[in-house]
Amino acid sequence: MKPHTKTTGVVNPELSSGPPASGREWTPVQDSPLPLYKQIADYLTGFIRSGVWPAGMRLPPQRELCRQLKVNRSTLVTALGQLTALGLIEGNRGGGTKVVISPDSTNPAPGRAGNWNDYVEEGTHYPNLPAVQAINRLEYEPGLIRLGTGEPAPELLPGAAMQAILAELAQKPLNLAYEEPLGSPRLRAAVSAHLAKLGIAAPPSSILITSGALQGLQLVALGLLPRGGAILLERPSYLYSIHAFQSAGVKLGGLPMDERGLLTGSIARETRRSQAAMLYSIPSFHNPTGILMDRERREALMAVTEALQLPVLEDGAYQELWLDSPPPPPLKALDHTGRVLHLGTLSKAASPGLRIGWVVGPEPVVRRLADIKMQSDYGASSLSQLVAARWLEGGYHEEHNGFLRRMLRERRDTMLAILQQHFTGLASWNRPAGGFYIWLSLHKPLPLRTLFRTAHKAGLLLNTGDLYDRSDNRHLRLSYAFATPEELAAGLPRLAQLIRSFKS
Amino acid sequence: MKPHTKTTGVVNPELSSGPPASGREWTPVQDSPLPLYKQIADYLTGFIRSGVWPAGMRLPPQRELCRQLKVNRSTLVTALGQLTALGLIEGNRGGGTKVVISPDSTNPAPGRAGNWNDYVEEGTHYPNLPAVQAINRLEYEPGLIRLGTGEPAPELLPGAAMQAILAELAQKPLNLAYEEPLGSPRLRAAVSAHLAKLGIAAPPSSILITSGALQGLQLVALGLLPRGGAILLERPSYLYSIHAFQSAGVKLGGLPMDERGLLTGSIARETRRSQAAMLYSIPSFHNPTGILMDRERREALMAVTEALQLPVLEDGAYQELWLDSPPPPPLKALDHTGRVLHLGTLSKAASPGLRIGWVVGPEPVVRRLADIKMQSDYGASSLSQLVAARWLEGGYHEEHNGFLRRMLRERRDTMLAILQQHFTGLASWNRPAGGFYIWLSLHKPLPLRTLFRTAHKAGLLLNTGDLYDRSDNRHLRLSYAFATPEELAAGLPRLAQLIRSFKS
Incomplete structure (x- = not known):
C-alpha cells in the first residue's frame, strides 16, 4: 500500500x-x-x-x-x-x-x-481523504439513499428512552462543572459493571471516558506511539479511512484476513519487519468486512502477541451487536497482563450524538491518555456522561440492544434477499453474524471513484472499498443499519444496474 | 524563556x-x-x-x-x-x-x-506540566481551599435553569444522531445571533462548534500551523500552561504587556525575528493577569497586524464577564478581512461541563478545522449542543450573566478587601474590571514550587505564576470565582502567613 x-x-x-x-x-x-x-x-x-x-x-x-x-x-x-x-x-x-x-x-x-x-x-494534521470529506458532506444532502452509512437509522435509536432519562435527570441537581480527568466516577462505575457482563474485569480506575471510541484511537496515536512507529492491523480496516495514526506520524501495516478473522501467521514476521509497536484489531463484526473472529483465532492472536510482547488495541465497537448468537469473549477478557487496550462506545447502539466511549487499560496508560484528553478538550460533556450513566444503570442498554438486534436481523435478511435477487453473478458476499456490514466483492474490478460519482448522480451514497484499503477496486461496504428496507429495495437494484453498466 | x-x-x-x-x-x-x-x-x-x-x-x-x-x-x-x-x-x-x-x-x-x-x-503529545497534573489531581481532593481555580463555583452555576431546559427538551423528539461537521445548525444560528450582540457579524457557516474553547486552540494548532512555526502571545498567558501548540511543534513567542494590554510596539520585530504565523491574545480580562485591553490598544493591535498581514487568534472566553462596564468590542468586531479567528465558550458562565465553545473565522478555515474535528471525535455532544442552543435562544444566557456579574463583583470586592488587610507590604495587585483573576505580584521572589507544596499541606491549592510564564517566581493567579467568601477569608490570611514565613 x-x-x-x-x-x-x-x-x-x-x-x-x-x-x-x-x-x-x-x-x-x-x-x-x-x-x-x-x-x-x-x-x-x-x-x-x-x-x-x-x-x-x-x-x-x-x-x-x-x-x-x-x-x-x-x-x-x-x-x-x-x-x-x-x-x-x-x-x-x-x-x-x-x-x-x-x-x-x-x-x-x-x-x-x-x-x-x-x-x-x-497544519500538521492530515485532512480527511477527499472521498471521506465528500461522504461527510453528502450525508446531509437530502434525498440520497445511504447504502453504506455506519450508524443506526434514526428510527432505530432510543428516542423515547432518552426522553425518559432527561425527564428523570431534570428532577435532580445537576453537576455542571468539569468531571475528573478519567471521566465521571459514576459513569466509570457503570461502565465497569457493564464490562463485567462481557467478561472484562476492569475497575473504574482502569477506565477512561472518551468522546466516542474515535477519540480513544486519537489519544492512543498521540500518547503511546512515537513518530515513525508502526501499528499492525487488518487489511481492509476502518482505520485506513481515518487519519488518527497517520497524522501522528505512525505507519499502518496491513495483515491479511480470512473468514475466521485476522491471519495470525504473519504477525511475527510483520512485527519484526515494520518494528510494529502495537496491533489494532476489530475482532467482532469487523468494519468493513463484517467478519467475526472465532475463539480459536482469538486465542492464537493472544498467544502470538504474548510471545512477541506486542500490545493489542481492541476495537469493541460492535461486540454487543451480535445477531445470531453472542460472539466469543473480547480479547481483553483473555488478557491477564494488561497487554490489551479495549475500546468501547455507546455510538453504535444508544446514540452516536451522545459522543461517549471508553478506553480500558492499565492505570498508567489510561492516566497518560487522560492527561492528553485534558489538554485536548478538558473531558467529555458532563451531561452526556450523566445520561450515559443512567442509560447503563437503568437497564436501558440491555433492553434497547434486544430491540436493535431484532431490527438489524430483519434488515440484514432483507438486504441478503435483495442481493440474492439482484447481485447473483455480479458479486459475492458474506452473511454477517452481527454488526452493520456486508462486504460486497465484485466479480470484476471497477473504477470505484467513478462508481461513487455515478451512484451519487443516481441518488445513492456509497462507501467504496478504497476507503478501507487504498488499493482496493472491487469492494463496497454495504450497511443494513441505516437505509430503510424500502430504500434498500429501491437502491440496491439501482446499484446493480449501475455496476452492470460499467464496461469490463 | x-x-x-x-x-x-x-x-x-x-x-x-x-x-x-x-x-x-x-x-x-x-x-x-x-x-x-x-x-x-x-x-x-x-x-x-x-x-x-x-x-x-x-x-x-x-x-x-x-x-x-x-x-x-x-x-x-x-x-x-x-x-x-x-x-x-x-x-x-x-x-x-x-x-x-x-x-x-x-x-x-x-x-x-x-x-x-x-x-x-x-507518544508525540507532551504530557501536562507536572504542576498542572498536580492541580488537575488535587482539584478532586476534598477539603482544599482552591484560591486560583478558573471556573465558577458550583453555587454560581445555573442549576435550576439547566434543569428547566432538560425538562423542556424531554418533551420533544431528540436528535440522537451525529451532527454536521460544523456543529448543529440550530446552535450555530443561536451563536450567530449571540455574536451579533457583541458586534461580531458571523453567519452560521463561519462558525464551528467545539468541545470548549480549548479544543478550538488544539484544532488551530494542528490544522493551521506548520511544525517549527511560531505564534506570538502575551507573556504571561494561559497558553503557556497548556501544550496545545508545543505538542504540534509550534513555538511560543512571548510579548510584554502593560496595564492597557499587550504592548504593540514589539509585534513587528518579533514577527520577523521568530517568523511568527499568528498572534494569540486574550484582550478582555486576560488570563492570568485580569488585564483589559483598551480600545485604543485594540485598534493599534489591529493596525500593526494588518500591516504585517499577521492573523490573530482572539480568545474571547471572558469577554462577557465584565464587572464594572462593558469592555470595548472584541477584535473580531474590528476585522473586515477575515484575519481574526475568534474563540468563544459557554464554560465560563453557563457550564464548564457542557463542553461547548466555538471558533469563528473565514469559511475555508472553519471547514479545515471541522475536518480535523471530525477526525478527532466526530463532533461535540449533540445533547450538549441542543442544551446550549436552548440556553442561548431562551434568554437564559443574558439573565444568568447578570446574576453572575453581581456575584463575581461581590467576591472580587471581598478578595480585594482581604488583600488590602493581609497583603499590604507583601505584594501588589490589580483591581480587575472583569473575568475571574487577580494577578498578585509578590514584592520578593519566592521558590514557587515549594510555596505550592507548603500551601497544599496547609490546605490551600494555588495556581502559581510559573504555570503562565515558566521563568516567573513572584506571582500568583488568584481567582475570586471559585472559593466561597468564607474560604477566601480563611485561606488568604493563611497564604499571607505562609509567604511571610519564607526567608528572603
Whole structure:
C-alpha cells in the first residue's frame, strides 16, 4: 500500500467543497421589491467584505449554492455576475470561481493573511481523504439513499428512552462543572459493571471516558506511539479511512484476513519487519468486512502477541451487536497482563450524538491518555456522561440492544434477499453474524471513484472499498443499519444496474 | 524563556501520581471475618494479576491509597507487605514502590509490553506540566481551599435553569444522531445571533462548534500551523500552561504587556525575528493577569497586524464577564478581512461541563478545522449542543450573566478587601474590571514550587505564576470565582502567613 501523502493537490480542491456549509440559513425574500439576484449579490458581498469568504477562496459549486439559497441557477448566475462586475470574484480557466479583491474595490489589499490558503495547507494534521470529506458532506444532502452509512437509522435509536432519562435527570441537581480527568466516577462505575457482563474485569480506575471510541484511537496515536512507529492491523480496516495514526506520524501495516478473522501467521514476521509497536484489531463484526473472529483465532492472536510482547488495541465497537448468537469473549477478557487496550462506545447502539466511549487499560496508560484528553478538550460533556450513566444503570442498554438486534436481523435478511435477487453473478458476499456490514466483492474490478460519482448522480451514497484499503477496486461496504428496507429495495437494484453498466 | 522539553525525568515520576485514580470506589468491608489488610492485599493482587497495575508501574503514594481505601497507614503497610512477600511489588531506594513480577509468581514473565513505561513516554503529545497534573489531581481532593481555580463555583452555576431546559427538551423528539461537521445548525444560528450582540457579524457557516474553547486552540494548532512555526502571545498567558501548540511543534513567542494590554510596539520585530504565523491574545480580562485591553490598544493591535498581514487568534472566553462596564468590542468586531479567528465558550458562565465553545473565522478555515474535528471525535455532544442552543435562544444566557456579574463583583470586592488587610507590604495587585483573576505580584521572589507544596499541606491549592510564564517566581493567579467568601477569608490570611514565613 502506498503511504498516502498530503499534497496541495489533495487539500486545495476540497476546501471550497469540504464539510457542508449548511447552517447558512439565510435565503432571499420572495416578495421583496429588491429582486432576488440583487438580494443574493448584497448578501454574498457581505461575506466577502467581512472576510467570511477571504481572498483566494474558491466559491462552493453553483449547484450547492442554489440548493442553500433556494434559488434557480439563472438567478444565482446573475448575482455572481454582479460580484464579478464589482471585482470581488473572478472565474478561472479550470471552471471554478475565486474570491479576488481588485484594486478598485474598497477592500484592503490582500496579502499573506488575507489569503488563508497557505495556512489551511500548512497544519500538521492530515485532512480527511477527499472521498471521506465528500461522504461527510453528502450525508446531509437530502434525498440520497445511504447504502453504506455506519450508524443506526434514526428510527432505530432510543428516542423515547432518552426522553425518559432527561425527564428523570431534570428532577435532580445537576453537576455542571468539569468531571475528573478519567471521566465521571459514576459513569466509570457503570461502565465497569457493564464490562463485567462481557467478561472484562476492569475497575473504574482502569477506565477512561472518551468522546466516542474515535477519540480513544486519537489519544492512543498521540500518547503511546512515537513518530515513525508502526501499528499492525487488518487489511481492509476502518482505520485506513481515518487519519488518527497517520497524522501522528505512525505507519499502518496491513495483515491479511480470512473468514475466521485476522491471519495470525504473519504477525511475527510483520512485527519484526515494520518494528510494529502495537496491533489494532476489530475482532467482532469487523468494519468493513463484517467478519467475526472465532475463539480459536482469538486465542492464537493472544498467544502470538504474548510471545512477541506486542500490545493489542481492541476495537469493541460492535461486540454487543451480535445477531445470531453472542460472539466469543473480547480479547481483553483473555488478557491477564494488561497487554490489551479495549475500546468501547455507546455510538453504535444508544446514540452516536451522545459522543461517549471508553478506553480500558492499565492505570498508567489510561492516566497518560487522560492527561492528553485534558489538554485536548478538558473531558467529555458532563451531561452526556450523566445520561450515559443512567442509560447503563437503568437497564436501558440491555433492553434497547434486544430491540436493535431484532431490527438489524430483519434488515440484514432483507438486504441478503435483495442481493440474492439482484447481485447473483455480479458479486459475492458474506452473511454477517452481527454488526452493520456486508462486504460486497465484485466479480470484476471497477473504477470505484467513478462508481461513487455515478451512484451519487443516481441518488445513492456509497462507501467504496478504497476507503478501507487504498488499493482496493472491487469492494463496497454495504450497511443494513441505516437505509430503510424500502430504500434498500429501491437502491440496491439501482446499484446493480449501475455496476452492470460499467464496461469490463 | 527556555523551550520546555519533554524528558523522561518529567514524565515518569508523575505517572503513578498523574490524574486522579478515584472511581476506584472499592473499600474493604469492616465487619468481615477476613482482616482488612488481607482484603486489601487480595484486591491489589487482582490489580497486578489482571494487568491493571502492570509490571514496572510505580504505586500511588501510600497517603493517596489510604485515602482511597479508607484505611489507616498501618493496615495498608501490612497489606503491601503481603504483596512484597508474594514477589509482586518491591520497594526501591528512592522510597517508591514498583510492581515487579518475580520468577516464582504465577504471572507470565514481563517484557517490553508487560512494561508500558516505554509507551507512555514515547507518544508525540507532551504530557501536562507536572504542576498542572498536580492541580488537575488535587482539584478532586476534598477539603482544599482552591484560591486560583478558573471556573465558577458550583453555587454560581445555573442549576435550576439547566434543569428547566432538560425538562423542556424531554418533551420533544431528540436528535440522537451525529451532527454536521460544523456543529448543529440550530446552535450555530443561536451563536450567530449571540455574536451579533457583541458586534461580531458571523453567519452560521463561519462558525464551528467545539468541545470548549480549548479544543478550538488544539484544532488551530494542528490544522493551521506548520511544525517549527511560531505564534506570538502575551507573556504571561494561559497558553503557556497548556501544550496545545508545543505538542504540534509550534513555538511560543512571548510579548510584554502593560496595564492597557499587550504592548504593540514589539509585534513587528518579533514577527520577523521568530517568523511568527499568528498572534494569540486574550484582550478582555486576560488570563492570568485580569488585564483589559483598551480600545485604543485594540485598534493599534489591529493596525500593526494588518500591516504585517499577521492573523490573530482572539480568545474571547471572558469577554462577557465584565464587572464594572462593558469592555470595548472584541477584535473580531474590528476585522473586515477575515484575519481574526475568534474563540468563544459557554464554560465560563453557563457550564464548564457542557463542553461547548466555538471558533469563528473565514469559511475555508472553519471547514479545515471541522475536518480535523471530525477526525478527532466526530463532533461535540449533540445533547450538549441542543442544551446550549436552548440556553442561548431562551434568554437564559443574558439573565444568568447578570446574576453572575453581581456575584463575581461581590467576591472580587471581598478578595480585594482581604488583600488590602493581609497583603499590604507583601505584594501588589490589580483591581480587575472583569473575568475571574487577580494577578498578585509578590514584592520578593519566592521558590514557587515549594510555596505550592507548603500551601497544599496547609490546605490551600494555588495556581502559581510559573504555570503562565515558566521563568516567573513572584506571582500568583488568584481567582475570586471559585472559593466561597468564607474560604477566601480563611485561606488568604493563611497564604499571607505562609509567604511571610519564607526567608528572603
